[in-house]
Amino acid sequence: MDKLLNNGYFWQKIDSLILSTNVVISQEKGSRHSKYINMVYPVNYGYLEDTDAIKVFKGSDKRSKVDAVLVVADILKRDLEVKLLWGCTPEEETEILLFINQTDYQKSILVRRGNEIPEWAITD
Template sequence: MTTHTQLPPGQRFFTNLDRICASARLVVDRPKDSRHPRAPQAVYPVDYGYLDGTTGGDGEGVDVFRGSAEGAGVVGVFLTADPNKRDVEVKVLLDCTGDEIERVRHLLDDVLEIGGLLVLRQDSQAA
């Protein structure tokens, strides 16, 4: 019988997400301070885009919010459920500081009103 190294809860998810992010090109289609195309009151606090060649919950590339903490890597995810679009997605937080995470939360919860469950990486310095 093969013995597998036990990882802390959730660590395999983030390790796999690291691999996906490292192997895909990030396409930023909504740069920091740009407005949402269908909700002009929504201004992106960090770069927003998707990982080329991946598939998220909506059938498009995996969504990514990229902050200013270059080299921090994947610090967490927001899980969103949008009843208007009838979709559920994972939005990756890449290189985000704690303040940037809070501003993304404000965008999702208060401005776009879709809400987001924040799941921080346990070994992240962003909290």
């Protein structure tokens, strides 16, 4: 089952989304969260324009691919969110995880990009 998590076609679709859509930065690196002022954004944060609010952490790396997705469970919002990590260094990934997981109200997991394409996903 671990091959399902790193389906190359999944990551290809994510890259297509981010490359074909304008990324709007709503919180610059170093800015404070509007409700929780103790939370300081470790990298730029925003969303994909013209989508149903797909959130993006934009790191300092100039690469044009998504490195990972963050799945966040938020008990205050009673919600699950998926956030894209785009151009993030390993250090920035760690900072983002610490940023998101610093409260008792939300916790996250990081799913890193893989390149394998399982046999079941290959079509003619």
